[in-house]
Structure formats: structure tokens, C-alpha cells
Amino acid sequence: MPGLIMDNRPAAHVSLRAVGHRFGEGTWLFRGIESTFGAGDLVAVTGPSGSGKSTLLSLVAGGTPTEGTIERGEGRTQWVFQNPYGSAHRSTADHVALPFLARGMSRTEAEPQVQGLLERFNLSESSAAPFRTLSGGQAQRLMLARALAAEPALILVDEPTSQLDPVNAGMVIDVLQELAGEDRTVLIATHDPRVADRATRRLVLGDPDGAS
Missing domain, CATH: 3.40.50.300 (P-loop containing nucleotide triphosphate hydrolases)
Known part of the structure; x- marks a missing residue:
């Protein structure tokens, strides 16, 4: 993976x-x-x-x-809470991209690693989905992916x-x-x-x- x-x-x-x-x-x-x-x-x-x-x-x-x-x-240190939280209208990919952007990367530069993390957590098909549409299990996996993006x-x-x-x-x-x-x-x-x-x-x- x-x-x-x-x-x-x-x-x-x-x-x-x-x-x-x-x-x-x-x-x-x-x-x-x-x-x-x-x-x-x-x-x-x-x-x-x-x-x-x-x-x-x-x-x-x-x-x-x-x-x-x-x-x-x-x-x-990154904490992944039991109850997932996120921005309701932002996409799955946006949530994972944010830690990369916060470190000064462009979205283009970050995209390969964003997609790699989405694949790693079985979220590739939900890449464009708004957070509010995710199931509880998808949201939990997204929080893990976002935490890992912060290195x-x-x-x-x-x-x-x-x-x-x-x-x-x-x-x-x-x-x-x-x-x-x-x-x-x-x-x-x-x-x-x-x-x-x-x-x-x-x-x-x-x-x-x-x-x-």
C-alpha cells in the first residue's frame, strides 16, 4: 500500500x-x-x-x-478521537490535504500523497464526497488518514x-x-x-x- x-x-x-x-x-x-x-x-x-x-x-x-x-x-503528536469531526461541506480529499497545505505545500504537490493516503484507508472512491455524507466508519478512517498526513x-x-x-x-x-x-x-x-x-x-x- x-x-x-x-x-x-x-x-x-x-x-x-x-x-x-x-x-x-x-x-x-x-x-x-x-x-x-x-x-x-x-x-x-x-x-x-x-x-x-x-x-x-x-x-x-x-x-x-x-x-x-x-x-x-x-x-x-496527533490524536484521533473516537467521535470523528470535520467540516461538513469539505471533501474527503480536502481534509487529508489540509496538513500538507499547512506545511507550505501546494495542492498539486500534495495530491500524490493525499491520494496515497486515501487508498491506504480504503477511501479513494469517496475522495470527492463531502464529510457530511460519510458513514461513521468512513469518517473514522478519514480521521486516521488526516492524522497521518501531519507526519x-x-x-x-x-x-x-x-x-x-x-x-x-x-x-x-x-x-x-x-x-x-x-x-x-x-x-x-x-x-x-x-x-x-x-x-x-x-x-x-x-x-x-x-x-x-
């Missing part, structure tokens, strides 16, 4: 040291998390609903935990397969695995055992054994 022409993208690493978090004086979501992830790691953050999976991703993205520290290496070193993904049929879910898992193989760090909050089974590392919230 087509990939991206990468720049000199610095590698990302994330170190969690005795990390714990709660909101106000509420119940602790998690405590004592100790783990380090780096380029090439595909990390599945798992645990029951309410265990703080999305919260942990938000902390890794730049938040401050209630206790402990999070060290983040250099490199661009991130660290990708945070919240429940990427929750709206996808088995075929497209498998395709997305394949691509996420490829991204980690391209010296990125990929953290995925997921309930999907298929994602967890393909991960190189697991961070289990609500489990005394923690990361593996």
Missing part, C-alpha cells in the same frame, strides 16, 4: 513514572503506572469502561496527572475500530501496526481484543499487573 514521503521526523518516547489521576476529590481512575514506550511500539491501553483509558491518552497528549510525571520526547511521531487513537465492520476494522489494525513499524509510537485505547492481540505492548488499567 502507498505510504508517505517522510521528513526528518524525530522519534517519540513516552515515560510514565508513578502516574495516577483523579478528578477533584473523586475516586482514583488509576495509580502507580510505570511504563516507557518508544518508536516501534504499538501499545494497547485496555481495561473496563470507566478505568481511564481516554483520560490516560489525554494526559500523554500534554495533560498533567494528579500525581507522578509524564516525560514526552520531541516529535509531533506525527506519536499517534494517540481512541477506540479506532468501534464503528467499523470486520473487514475495515482489520484494515485499520493492519495500518496501525504498519505505522508503529515506521518508527512511530502508537497508543490505542481499545476494548477490541483484535487490537490488543496485535499490539507489541499492553497497558492494562484496573489490573494490578499493569503494563506488559
